[in-house]
Amino acid sequence: MAVKEKLASFHTLVLIYMTQTGVAVLSLGQLLAVTFGYNGWLALPAYATVVTVNLLLIGLVHRMGRGQSIFDIMERRLPKPLLAPLYLLFISVWSMLACLVIMEYVLIFQMIAFPTTNSIWFKLVIDVLGFMLFTKGVYTIAKASTVFFYLTVWMYPLSCTFFNNFNWSRLTPFLLQGGNYQPSGIVDIYTAFLGYELVLLLFGQVDRSAKPVKLAIWANVLVLLSYAYICFLVLGFFGLHQLQQMQYPLIDMFAFIKFPFIERIENVLYGLLLFTMLTTTSMYFWASNEASGRLLPKIKPEYRGAALVAGAFLIGLIPDTIGNVDQWLTLFSRIEIGISFGLPLFLIVLLLIRREKEASAGA
Template sequence: MSEKLQPFHVAVLMHMTQSGIVIFTLPRSLAVYFGTNGWLFLVPCIAVSTFNIYLISLVYRLGEGRSVFAIMEQSLPKPMLYPFYFTLAAVWLTFGCMIGKKYVLIFQMLSFPTTNTMIFKLAVDILIFLMIIKGVYSISKAATLFFWMSAWMYLLMMWFFPSFRWERMTPFLLKGGHDQLKGALEIYTAFLGYELSILLFPYVDKKKKIMAGVHAGNLYLSLLYVTLGIICFGFFSLGQLQKLLYPLLDLLAYIQFPFIERLENLLYGLFLFPVLITVVMYWWAAQESVRRIVPKVRPKLLTFLLISISYGISFIPNTLDEVGTWITNLGYAATAIAFGFPVLLILLLLIQRKGGEARA
């Protein structure tokens, strides 16, 4: 009997997949785009992501846990789906690549400014390769381990309560921002990652409420984001938040102990764990899509080829601004896939169900 993912492991896996690099710039984006009390914009983001997960749960119910690829190939000739599979793989592969590149660039800036960025990137990619070839079950176990190794850091938020001031929040709501539509799309990428649960259907225990695990992971992440937003808007002034490049790092720099210097560098290293899982899951999803096009290629060789392509792509953007632009644009595409993919599958399942009833 093959091993199946349980709701708890799905919840942790989805939470770690969503906890990407965006958390470092999220408070600044909220302040720049939405102004005073910009953290309130997280509430509609939570509602929208919850609705999107509900659409995925509809696919799971209507499809009775079948693979999404099998659902599509039942209604459409497989060669017609190749461009769609290629698009999914290209977006997910490049998105994961840029997330990893941004983490490496910040790490180099903080700790090793004279070292070649691509050396660090190569080391991270090798580690990711070793995780992906073990399969999604081993990835979920690693995500659970990484979760327990890094979850304690969220308790550090209590350190800032003595310096928290409610008057910094001001009585004004969402004043002083600009480009709110662009900001809404950019900030929503902080919640992305849950959409990859649509590929987990063949690997889960169908007797358990798996989608409840996806909801739980998303809600836990939402709670952390809201808490971080409130603390940042009460710890920094609005002007400070709009100027700080990485507010989370500035928060961590505020923590000081007599026996250690530059604690933020050490804590930043622990954020490698959720970033790793984010990149691993996006690259695993890309591999799953490409396998439908070239099923005869050995999985390990396919993983090696995809990661090699990704490593080559990572040479193109050289600065944090360039990587940020890539992540923003790819985030738009990933958001479109997050909503469009389940809607397409629901339509196909309804057509299949209607056709089955007509034949009956």
Template sequence: MKKYAFNDITLMQYIFLIAGIQLGVGLLQLPRELAELAGTDGWIALLIGFALATCSSLTIVAVMKRHPDGTLFDLLKRYVGKWAGRAAAVVTAMYFAFFSYSIILRAVLFVRSWILPKTPNFVMLVLLAIPSYLLARGGIRILGRYAELVFYITLWMPFFYLLSLRESNWLYMLPLFKEGLQPILFAVKPTLFAFLGFEAAFLLYPFLKSKQYASQGIIVANALTLLVYLHVTVTCNVFYSPDTITHFNEPSVNVLKTMEFRFIERLEIVFLSFFIMIISTTWLPGIYLSVFSINWIFGKADHRKLLQWFMLLLVASLLFVKPTFNKTDQWIEIVSLTGIFFGYLFPYLLWLYVWLHDRLRWRRRGA
């Protein structure tokens, strides 16, 4: 009997879970970050980031095929030893916990900045933590359904950005490679962080029903993320001048302030409410995967009690930490550097080790 069959997910849920983790805060700030480093050529860096993320994603799937009914920890326990599996579980739990913590506090700051400026951070975090717990306690299948639901609910949003194209200037995009290739290569770093989320496949793979489509699914997830980032980045670049776009922290929200309808005064407030739903598909799986990693160490299946403690510590942390945009930027930078190793370098090292291990064992049997 499969160890994780009780909480399996469909291919669509697998796709939307990975794409949801990837979108996160990059949806709001990535256009500005790319413009600061590469100007209007930042969209080219997105293509490079997509290619690198896809190669690493396929490597993860290739490694997990060696032990399809287990997670990364089960695979390391089998190939290296019990200590390696436990060490990886601790590191992974810390990574996803800090990742989720940074994202959810960033969401709190966004909401306070745009909608509820006089509401204390503690109250905002409690309002986000309660529904987060109610969703995460249902397990990965419920989170997969939620990510799929959020995708369908927010499917209309990209079409509203097309309205801004009436006042856009496509000449801003020309010529290509304005300052050469070097600025584009510098801009690849924020795109690598923007595509982080595919590394969750290390833990999601055994839950997937149709494992034969895991490679296609993770490619579709990366492509979906690429299309969203390209759409928002290009729209902001052609709407704002190359110098103006860097003056806005969240240009993808600011561009909506120029749209007016008779039946609504501030369209960006409505959009930001849906943006929070999209960002929630980033921190929710991260919280669950962190708790799941700790439970794996102790061999427990019920994650709800540990999840309760996680949410309580999350809220209580505001008694000692006062989050700011600059501080969360520093945290996200740390997460980015850690994620680049975990998502982009570690899969190749692990694949090489597993390949050599199986090769040597096959030779010993042949001898």
């Protein structure tokens, strides 16, 4: 029997970082400007702190369960009639998030580069790429994500050229003033950090020397630094009032870079975002496929994965505009926030109940 390959620490760190980073970065600066106003990027550490608290809860599950799979923890403590609806919830939410992330990317890409091309063909191609990646397993996804990371990380030093048009006067001494502080906007910003919760499914997938939750915390720090740097640049480049009127300020900012050999570098930026988006969607499809394997263990993973992608593809045809996709994505992202906090708490309760029963039996 072949030995199952485990994830090394570096690959796990990069995988979680790439899963968290996605298309949301394009509009994050605008969301911060609208919600928090001047120097809204200073609110990002608060979001990273909430993520860290959530990861500490997940770490408690890992410690109490001694590294067991979350599916094993639930199946040893819950009857099958209760597990089925729970698994169906995970399958539905994770597969729809994967689908909607693709749809958002495709519709934005179509809008800025190929307005006359049917978006269905773009989505179909990306779905096939995602299927080919996630059905190979999380080890292959992590290796591909590492390559994707090296292909995209060079954009950060390139962005230093924006400091030529950076104006410090746009970063006024007013801190977090001029925003509307709408609860919906506050929650929408948090969804840009989602993806870290899938570390729950990496228990047992990493090397013994690697600590998945600790690596997820470090990945979250990298995401925080990345988001803060980008939003700081965008705010100093455009200013608050101009930024509040934009939809995708990061694309507009890259449009100012001119090279003699590249006419529109913002298209290059958006093409490179395909790699981070592909990691995110592959991980959510993989998580959904893992949950479906618990319901239908006799069906091969490739067949289950094909059914998930096909079902999500058909449902994804319903929201046909960016506005509709954003509404759907907002709904499922908020459900996922509930899962990211609720599932670890639920698992901790199950582990505590089991310990009490074992202690009573021992007495």
